[in-house]
Amino acid sequence: MxxxxxxxxxxxxxxxxxxxxxxxxxxxxxxxxxxxxxxxxxxxxxxxxxxxxxxxxxxxxxxxxxxxxxxxxxxxxxxxxxxxxxxxxxxxxxxxxxxxxxxxxxxxxxxxxxxxxxxxxxxxxxxxxxxxxxxxxxxATLATAGALGVPRRVLVAVDGEPFALAAASRNLGGLLSSWAAAYTVTQVLRGSDAAARSSHLALADVRASQLLPPATPLDLYEVADAAPAAGILQALADTQADMLVLIARPRSFWGELFHRSVTAAVLRHCPVPVLLLPAVE
The missing domain is CATH 3.40.50.620 (HUPs)
Structure with missing residues (x-):
């Protein structure tokens, strides 16, 4: 256990x-x-x-x-x-x-x-x-982390592709739901992406991942015509989230975390704690 x-x-x-x-x-x-x-x-x-x-x-x-x-x-x-x-x-x-x-x-x-x-x-x-x-x-969080309680607004960033979480990531469902936080899903739309994928698919991907209990309310916040990292950070500021959840895909995360990946760019500038969830191919 x-x-x-x-x-x-x-x-x-x-x-x-x-x-x-x-x-x-x-x-x-x-x-x-x-x-x-x-x-x-x-x-x-x-x-x-x-x-x-x-x-x-x-x-x-x-x-x-x-x-x-x-x-x-x-x-x-x-x-x-x-x-x-x-x-x-x-x-x-x-x-x-x-x-x-x-x-x-x-x-x-x-x-x-x-x-x-x-x-x-x-x-x-x-x-x-x-x-x-x-x-x-x-x-940026260290100075106030001691005074923080559980997150109240959590932003879950998705990249427009379906994903499957690793078992260890799915095991966090009980912990995340225990915070009674408001959850918002964000995706960054660029060019034809806006027409290619609907908002319903982004929400459906998160629900299908089993990250949260099925009845958990999910809001959607889309950012158009922005670079992925900049768009995620913009959504974070606009929604005033106090935690960011990123999906860590093996092909793009583990090999390039501290090089040129979107994850690296977000981590360098993100002012709130970031929860990285390993996914499977």
Missing amino acids: NSSILVLANLPEAAAHTARYAAALGRPLGLHLALLHCYLYPTLLEPALVGEVVEQLDRNEAETLAALRALASRLPVPAEVLEATGLLDDDVAAAVRRCHPLLLAMGRGPEQGLLDDLLRSQLLPVLRATGRPVLLVPA
């Missing part, structure tokens, strides 16, 4: 805010948190990166773990701290096997270049293998 959220405490300055936000999300279902202290050993990185990461990541591990344990004791839900002991991908995979989390959550700091290199080379292979949904809490 999935009864936890696994928080990857990869950035000490972001861990507390991300954990409090994850606790608020899981509290309606009584989920507990597992805080995984991720060691990012400089010796395992490319030589060109070692000098940059030593000052940023070579911290006093005992103090960091003590801070995480103190944080866990203050959270409004049961929480435990998992101490990493080896390679990052091995530790995350082991934590997933132990905790069977509904989703993984992590904060993203403002300095994206170095972190993107670390995530692409060490973490993304684990996420691909586990197939778990991933919640990314951006730097």
